[in-house]
Amino acid sequence: MAARDRYSRKLECPQCGHSGFAEVSEDDDPRRKDPGFQVDEMPKGFYTEFAARDPRKYMLRCQCGHKFRFERKSVYAPGGEPRR
Numbered sequence: 001m002a003a004r005d006r007y008s009r010k011l012e013c014p015q016c017g018h019s020g021f022a023e024v025s026e027d028d029d030p031r032r033k034d035p036g037f038q039v040d041e042m043p044k045g046f047y048t049e050f051a052a053r054d055p056r057k058y059m060l061r062c063q064c065g066h067k068f069r070f071e072r073k074s075v076y077a078p079g080g081e082p083r084r
C-alpha cells in the first residue's frame with residue numbers, strides 16, 4: 001500500500017483575493033497514474049465545485065462565486081511542496 005503524501009496548499013482567488021490554506025493529500029507513489037488526490041480540509045470560504053483525483057482537474061469555487069482549478073493561481077506553502 002502506498003503512503004499518503006500530505007501537504008498544505010495556499011489557495012487564492014484571482015477575482016476577490018480571498019485566500020486560505022487547504023490540507024490535501026495524494027498517494028506518494030510516482031508509478032501510479034492516478035495520484036488519488038483529495039482535499040482533506042478546505043479553507044473557509046472555498047468550496048469544491050468538482051472533485052477530481054487529479055489536482056489539475058479539481059475545480060474550486062470561492063465564496064464570491066468565482067471558479068478556478070486547484071493548480072491555477074496557487075502557491076506552495078513554505079516547506080509544503082509535494083515530493084516527486
Ligand SMILES: [Zn+2]
Nearest residue numbers: 013016062064
Ligand atoms: Zn473570490
